[in-house]
Amino acid sequence: MGARGRMGATVVEAVRSAPDMTVALTVDAGDDLGSITPDNTDVAVEFTVPSASLRNVLTLVRSGVSVVVGTTGWTDEGFAAVRDAVDSASRAGQSVVIAPNYAxxxxxxxxxxxxxxxxxxxxxxxxxxxxxxxxxxxxxxxxxxxxxxxxxxxxxxxxxxxxxxxxxxxxxxxxxxxxxxxxxxxxxxxxxxxxxxxxxxxxxxxxxxxxRSSFMPGVLMAVRSAASGTRPGLTVGLEPLMD
Amino acid sequence: MGARGRMGATVVEAVRSAPDMTVALTVDAGDDLGSITPDNTDVAVEFTVPSASLRNVLTLVRSGVSVVVGTTGWTDEGFAAVRDAVDSASRAGQSVVIAPNYAxxxxxxxxxxxxxxxxxxxxxxxxxxxxxxxxxxxxxxxxxxxxxxxxxxxxxxxxxxxxxxxxxxxxxxxxxxxxxxxxxxxxxxxxxxxxxxxxxxxxxxxxxxxxRSSFMPGVLMAVRSAASGTRPGLTVGLEPLMD
Amino acid sequence: MGARGRMGATVVEAVRSAPDMTVALTVDAGDDLGSITPDNTDVAVEFTVPSASLRNVLTLVRSGVSVVVGTTGWTDEGFAAVRDAVDSASRAGQSVVIAPNYAxxxxxxxxxxxxxxxxxxxxxxxxxxxxxxxxxxxxxxxxxxxxxxxxxxxxxxxxxxxxxxxxxxxxxxxxxxxxxxxxxxxxxxxxxxxxxxxxxxxxxxxxxxxxRSSFMPGVLMAVRSAASGTRPGLTVGLEPLMD
Amino acid sequence: MGARGRMGATVVEAVRSAPDMTVALTVDAGDDLGSITPDNTDVAVEFTVPSASLRNVLTLVRSGVSVVVGTTGWTDEGFAAVRDAVDSASRAGQSVVIAPNYAxxxxxxxxxxxxxxxxxxxxxxxxxxxxxxxxxxxxxxxxxxxxxxxxxxxxxxxxxxxxxxxxxxxxxxxxxxxxxxxxxxxxxxxxxxxxxxxxxxxxxxxxxxxxRSSFMPGVLMAVRSAASGTRPGLTVGLEPLMD
Incomplete structure (x- = not known):
């Protein structure tokens, strides 16, 4: 999501270059999030705008998809809503990573x-x-x-x-x-x-x-973590993944 | 030991300034190590020369004193000899810290x-x-x-x-x-x-x-560790003490 | 010249953005240098490859155009040939700037x-x-x-x-x-x-x-100097222009 | 002057180590400035305190001695007073260097x-x-x-x-x-x-x-300049001497 933005485009390129990943879909403002399902997508990467991000993430979590979020501007209320959603998610190992900085x-x-x-x-x-x-x-x-x-x-x-x-x-x-x-x-x-x-x-x-390429190693690390299902639930910040 | 050298003199001053320590004795080349005993000294600090250091440390360990060593040039054989000596030492909690760098x-x-x-x-x-x-x-x-x-x-x-x-x-x-x-x-x-x-x-x-004052916080940290008796035996390097 | 290369494209953009300059022509490998004349061009900027640069510069100098050269790999013989050509050039104030580094x-x-x-x-x-x-x-x-x-x-x-x-x-x-x-x-x-x-x-x-944008302020400074006609002949390096 | 202060002591040592200089006299607070004369001193170095410096410098200038001043806290009035004094000084080539920083x-x-x-x-x-x-x-x-x-x-x-x-x-x-x-x-x-x-x-x-040793090369440079008599009058700052 946000695939036509500068950051989103860089992510798409980075995922394409990663030997262990493929780009399933690219989605941007105006596109239907309903097209993203566990059947075609393991992990969604969300780099949009603060006004849209919470809603996007909740929709995706409810669809059964794990999400890596690079949009900034999150509040404690936003974190709580995502945590509730992902903790009660149907798919085992589903997770959300929200980090303020992926470098x-x-x-x-x-x-x-x-x-x-x-x-x-x-x-x-x-x-x-x-x-x-x-x-x-x-x-x-x-x-x-x-x-x-x-x-x-x-x-x-x-x-x-x-x-x-x-x-x-x-x-x-x-x-x-x-x-x-x-x-x-x-x-x-x-x-x-x-x-x-x-x-x-x-x-x-x-x-x-x-x-902006400096954020890609961190984004890919978060995608790999989310895909592995080893850290279910919400993770805030990249540091818990680095051990 | 080595109290009249540049480094030794700086250590003496640092120990004097530390609120939780006192200088028991100052010893240099030519002085009798026999004057250092568990009765008057908890921890000896050894900043001398590579040719004298191993012998000094072994003598002190056998006297029942813990030692913090700043002299460089240690070999694996030297480490082994000190490890043996301190592991078979009579006093509980006795220890030796040898670090190549106290900064x-x-x-x-x-x-x-x-x-x-x-x-x-x-x-x-x-x-x-x-x-x-x-x-x-x-x-x-x-x-x-x-x-x-x-x-x-x-x-x-x-x-x-x-x-x-x-x-x-x-x-x-x-x-x-x-x-x-x-x-x-x-x-x-x-x-x-x-x-x-x-x-x-x-x-x-x-x-x-x-x-050279940059080494003093590390030397004092090692002295405190040695005095506490919580890390008996030989410790090489300062890092194990920093947790 | 070299307008379709990475560096050339950046120069074209920088010249377009400069309030006191316009892009007369963009030329690349295969194009006819004969199209560049004093009638349509004050200063040519040459960012090509070492094997082509000397010939390009001599051709341009003989056409009566001043040149700013960013191609590297120049030899003393190359400098001498350009110096001779520009010193015997017909147009008053004609000049060539060749700098190894425009930052x-x-x-x-x-x-x-x-x-x-x-x-x-x-x-x-x-x-x-x-x-x-x-x-x-x-x-x-x-x-x-x-x-x-x-x-x-x-x-x-x-x-x-x-x-x-x-x-x-x-x-x-x-x-x-x-x-x-x-x-x-x-x-x-x-x-x-x-x-x-x-x-x-x-x-x-x-x-x-x-x-590569770091080279643009230096390139524009060289273009302005060459256009002004105040430093006729060959100038090697940017430093003589900075006073 | 100020020879027993930290900075003064460092200057005395630096002058002693310089192959082309000798220490004529060392003077500190309480000593008689009258002992410093052109007969025994080419250049006086003044590192004292702001409250004493202006008076010291004026006394020395009137005695016919050149002065290098490291004391800080100078005002425009102080500079003017020294400039007047040294411009009307009797000895040819007499000079004063006052620099806020000798590094x-x-x-x-x-x-x-x-x-x-x-x-x-x-x-x-x-x-x-x-x-x-x-x-x-x-x-x-x-x-x-x-x-x-x-x-x-x-x-x-x-x-x-x-x-x-x-x-x-x-x-x-x-x-x-x-x-x-x-x-x-x-x-x-x-x-x-x-x-x-x-x-x-x-x-x-x-x-x-x-x-503080970082100031010595600059102090010695100022002393050499003052001794040479090539820059008579007042010089403020070290930069004019560096060409």
Missing amino acids: LSAVLMERFARQAARYFESVEVIEMHHPDKVDAPSGTALHTARVVAKAREDAGLGAMPDATTGDETSRGQVVDGVHVHAIRLRGLNAHEEVLLGNPGEQLVLRADSFD | LSAVLMERFARQAARYFESVEVIEMHHPDKVDAPSGTALHTARVVAKAREDAGLGAMPDATTGDETSRGQVVDGVHVHAIRLRGLNAHEEVLLGNPGEQLVLRADSFD | LSAVLMERFARQAARYFESVEVIEMHHPDKVDAPSGTALHTARVVAKAREDAGLGAMPDATTGDETSRGQVVDGVHVHAIRLRGLNAHEEVLLGNPGEQLVLRADSFD | LSAVLMERFARQAARYFESVEVIEMHHPDKVDAPSGTALHTARVVAKAREDAGLGAMPDATTGDETSRGQVVDGVHVHAIRLRGLNAHEEVLLGNPGEQLVLRADSFD
């Missing part, structure tokens, strides 16, 4: 930031994007900051050292105690860096997404 | 490189050091390359893509199929970077050790 | 490396490219290394400090005394870094070319 | 940022320091941003592209239209990065000052 580098970077956070006095997050992006900081950077803050709290760490006084505008946005900085630069696509510091040492984690 | 950033970077390796088509390792270093590449970079190569092999990945033909001098040293590059630059201390690439994306892991 | 970031990086080289004890060059590239190191990195070596020599600097002994495979290719390292990583396009070091400090210059 | 990498980075600014759509400045620093952003980063903004204005460039709407806290401090971001991280010393972007390309300029 493996971004998913791993956040995992590593979470693992490392407790060992360092200081942590800051920097995200860099093209200047046409309307929100700052990015949703991914916000999420990383919250995950890092949680890991520090769980480890009993207090506030980070920071002697700054006076105007703090240049110090960025403080998210649960973690400073987040957003760069906007023509030529960039989507990049995120986590800097962790101790006396005499620094650990830098950086994920670069240069273009 | 937490370096230890975590290698852990993350190992975890990430299976998800990427390409991986290369770059290490950067001051130009007075005599060996290239660094032992840490060699170890990282081997760990990465092993993780790729375990995941069934084949050779990395590389169309280079002709003179390959600029492509660095190939360690188990992983290219390793060594930079020598005045002003640097010890830095290592692992680059991982997929179509459209890159993950960069970088550890910077700016000076 | 402004790469051109500026090399300029800065040349300016900075004399002030630092150590300099090394790292280039990073996609793994389908057949040569290593890149022509640009080789050129940068030579330029840096020349600047050091002119300033009376001697060899860089380097205590490495034994196997030096990881130390890269030594070009006029400058170590050059080549990384090949899926996901990357064309990137170059120059590291300069002194006691306690480092200067890093890095140019990233993420895709 | 060659930082001075060159700002020069390169100024040269490059006109060729790029987007520019942002990131500075990274240890968390004990009280001001943010650093004076050097502020200066770089102003220099970049001026170069863009001189080249007739307008505002940079930036579609951000809503909360812009993460976008840093806007200095003459240039976004400046300040990172505070344990383990770092003083680092500054300028990112410049065009469609498809990025130029990164980065200066790392790892410790």
Whole structure:
């Protein structure tokens, strides 16, 4: 679904190139979702728009098809509705994967930031994007900051050292105690860096997404997981699949 | 032991500054190791020279003291001798930690490189050091390359893509199929970077050790572990303590 | 010329988007170069293949047209032939620009490396490219290394400090005394870094070319220069135009 | 002057190690400046505190000695007073160099940022320091941003592209239209990065000052310039000496 969009077209191409997959159907706005059934489709990939995504996913789940969702803008209510639908689904092993970011580098970077956070006095997050992006900081950077803050709290760490006084505008946005900085630069696509510091040492984690092809390995991994039926129900985020 | 060396002096200072530790004794070449006993010392820290280290550690283990070792140049025979000694040691919970690198950033970077390796088509390792270093590449970079190569092999990945033909001098040293590059630059201390690439994306892991204070959090972590008695026997490397 | 190639098509699009230019003709292999004359064309842009480029450029110069050349693989003999042709050209202000790299970031990086080289004890060059590239190191990195070596020599600097002994495979290719390292990583396009070091400090210059659009600002700058007639004759490289 | 301070002590050591210089006198707070005369001193180096520096420099200039000043906190009035004093000084070729930053990498980075600014759509400045620093952003980063903004204005460039709407806290401090971001991280010393972007390309300029020894090459360069008598009068900043 969304096969004629930029992202959808990239997915279609990626699936075609994968040796273990075939493209069953391509569907876009205006097409009938009823054409997608367990008879012709193991896993549907949904890259549409926030206003259509929930309805699409529920329809597909009820048809007995597993779904991998790349559309963003999901709410807790949306997750709950999908979880209910898929848990009461008729077909065994049916599943839905909804991930805010399919770039493996971004998913791993956040995992590593979470693992490392407790060992360092200081942590800051920097995200860099093209200047046409309307929100700052990015949703991914916000999420990383919250995950890092949680890991520090769980480890009993207090506030980070920071002697700054006076105007703090240049110090960025403080998210649960973690400073987040957003760069906007023509030529960039989507990049995120986590800097962790101790006396005499620094650990830098950086994920670069240069273009939309960066999401394909993650999408294919989710499709394989959904097709295998080994993780029935709703999975939010790609990380649970990476073990 | 080695308290008058540069590294030893830094350790003494770090232990003095730690709220949960005190310096029992400082010992250097020529001093009598017999003065170190379980009565006055919970954990001995050994930063000396390869020619003395094995003998020092065995003496201390037999005296009933736990030891944290920062001296490099250990062989498999050395490890075996220490393992035997500490396994047959009289005092319950006695332990020895021998780590090639006490910088937490370096230890975590290698852990993350190992975890990430299976998800990427390409991986290369770059290490950067001051130009007075005599060996290239660094032992840490060699170890990282081997760990990465092993993780790729375990995941069934084949050779990395590389169309280079002709003179390959600029492509660095190939360690188990992983290219390793060594930079020598005045002003640097010890830095290592692992680059991982997929179509459209890159993950960069970088550890910077700016000076010898960077090893202190790791040394103190090892001392605390050894003092706790919860990991009896020989532990090689800092990573097993980080969980 | 070369308008149906990937690079040529990008140039055609860039010229169309430039407010001060129009596309007169698009020509590709098999088309008649005779159709290009001073009556319909101020500046021809030539992105073809090494085997055709010299002949194309000479034909155009003799027709009275200025040329901007992006095809690589030029030899000193080729440069000399073009220089002779354009110097004896009939039309006033006629010019040819042949540049190995039209990315402004790469051109500026090399300029800065040349300016900075004399002030630092150590300099090394790292280039990073996609793994389908057949040569290593890149022509640009080789050129940068030579330029840096020349600047050091002119300033009376001697060899860089380097205590490495034994196997030096990881130390890269030594070009006029400058170590050059080549990384090949899926996901990357064309990137170059120059590291300069002194006691306690480092200067890093890095140019990233993420895709072929990165060459367009440089191509348009060369077209404007050629159209203006202010730099008659042959210009090799983009840097002379940047002042 | 200020020879017992950390910076002063480092200068004394650097001068001692320089093959073409000798330490004439070391002076600190409480010592008599009258002991410094053209008979025993060619160039005085002044690293004291803002409250004492102007008076020290004026006294020395009137004694007929050239001065290199590393103390920060200078005002336009201070510069004017020193300029008057040295311009009316008795000894031919007498000079004063006052620089806010003696790290060659930082001075060159700002020069390169100024040269490059006109060729790029987007520019942002990131500075990274240890968390004990009280001001943010650093004076050097502020200066770089102003220099970049001026170069863009001189080249007739307008505002940079930036579609951000809503909360812009993460976008840093806007200095003459240039976004400046300040990172505070344990383990770092003083680092500054300028990112410049065009469609498809990025130029990164980065200066790392790892410790106070990074200022010595710049201090010695200023001392040599002052001793040579070739730049009489007041010079503000190190850049005019670097040609």
